[in-house]
Amino acid sequence: GDSVTQMEGPVTLSEEAFLTINCTYTATGYPSLFWYVQYPGEGLQLLLKATKADDKGSNKGFEATYRKETTSFHLEKGSVQVSDSAVYFCALKRNRDDKIIFGKGTRLHILP
């Protein structure tokens, strides 16, 4: 069945470092891809999305490109801040389905 695999955490970086969180997926057809973020004590918030191959989603300095050839949707940010500390979830959704399929989440710690 469809699934999402993302890198294990926690990931610890210093402020202003470059961030990559890897995500790969398995799905039939052409799903939409998402990154959700969960800040401490809050719900899951949509960070960015891409709905077709080669689309780039971006928000708050974060970017991810839908790569069908490598079935990947890696999250990147050029310069992280302490406020980016959170858990990041990669996810997919097929058009015909209601459900979102999530990865396990990657906890990110940014040190000042």
Added chain:
Amino acid sequence: EPEVTQTPSHQVTQMGQEVILRCVPISNHLYFYWYRQILGQKVEFLVSFYNNEISEKSEIFDDQFSVERPDGSNFTLKIRSTKLEDSAMYFCASSGGQGSTDTQYFGPGTRLTVL
């Protein structure tokens, strides 16, 4: 900015008891969802609800689970006879419509602990 709210934030119950988890979706949304996350595991889809009936459900959503929209604002998840393995964080979500382009907005979750 409108948001999904959930109550309570933490519920502790004894095995075999019934629990009701409550959610207030965003007011003009039409689709409602429940997901859960067992500690250390993935967020898993339970059920979607539209036009007062279940639209889709997972194999996790068995006869001990039910959902209801009792009035114009609340959306509830009932677990009839809780088991230890029901301990998890339960997330409610809503969206304005169906389809991959419609964002699902999530609440902060209810942590259910079954003793």
